[in-house]
Amino acid sequence: MKINSIFLLIPLLLSSNIIAGCGQSAESAEKEQQVSIDGGAVGYALSLAVAEEYQKLHPDARVSVAASGTGGGFSKFCAGNLDIAGASRVIRKEEIEKCKENGVEFLELPMAIDGLAVIVNKDNNFAKCLTIKELDKMWNAKAEGKITSWKQINPKFPDERLLLFAPPSDTGTFDYFTQAITGKRKNSRTDFTPNRNQNALVQGVIGNKSALAYLGIAFYMQNQDRLNLVAIENAEGKCVKPVPLDNVLRNIYNPLSRPLFIYVNKNNLKTNPSLDRFVRFYLENSWKWVDGVGYVALPDEAYVKTLQKFDRRETGSKFGKAKPGEPITNFI
Secondary structure (H helix, E strand, O other): OOOOOOOOOOOOOOOOEEEEOOOOOHHHHOOOOEEEEEEOOOOHHHHHHHHHHHHHHOOOOEEEEOOOOHHHHHHHHHOOOOOEEEEOOOOOHHHHHHHHHOOOOEEEEEEEEEEEEEEEEOOOOOOOEEOHHHHHHHHEHHHOOOOOEHHHHOOOOOOOEOEEEEOOOOOHHHHHHHHHHHOOOOOEOOOOEEOOOHHHHHHHHHOOOOEEEEEEHHHHHOOHHHEEEOEEEOOOOOEEOOOOOHHHHOOOOOOOEEEEEEEEEHHHHHHOHHHHHHHHHHHHHOHHHHHHHOOEOOOHHHHHHHHHHHHHOOOEOOHHHOOOOOOHHHHO
8 A cells, every 4th residue: 555755855844835726716716615734843744745736636725734833733723723733742631621612523533653863963973872761861850950961861971061952842742752751741851952943953953063852753864964863772672763764663663653643623524525525635645645754654554444433533532542652553
């Protein structure tokens, strides 16, 4: 079912992108209703690629794709102002309650798998593999203002200042990494340099010899010649990198492999036939472009089960019970 593709350097813009028919008449434009997507920067490129391909088949389609962050997307979605929320984490309990308050029922649909990349400067030749314990020591809230040198992480490392870069606390990437490494979502130090634009995090590491950051694998792959990718010691005690991407699919890059989702407003599916057509196209075809935008396609079984879930209009979240690194097919 899946195809191999050459990695495409699709710009991962963080501003809104409107996909609309060119040169169409006002009459034809009225045949299609607006479909709106907003959410995480990680996963944005896939939604954009799907929207562009959908546009080729449906020239009158009006699909807007934006990336204001997973938290920002859920905020709009649960307020009833969005058709689809793109998410690099599972919807939170408080967000579910907000959706419920506003009468928003949702479908939770996994679309791809991402490996969170831990990156360091190209001149860093010592942090080749880090353990979860070392990452916890580095990022745990208890480290704030105290763990400031690489040598404090590992006595074999040089006594160089530790500079940390990461997405801000309202992003899905921050949430997932913090939960996976420290065991608690709100247990991260705050004395790091945050930036919602993960390309800016890349530049921060490129420009600082003693820097480290974590981000979606696609952002590393666009800059791999200028960065070093750190291996992570997994549950089996092996040092593994998220590249080749098969390590993510086989779940041996744990616990930093995670599913990416789209959450669809069930209420809007009833009133907007364009949304129904677009989501079905997304589910049936997105696997074709997953590799090309730097993520990992789901197992074939997962795509089949996800489409069946959509056909049943099954609402609610099952992935809230999943632990980092658990097989995705267990929760569809």
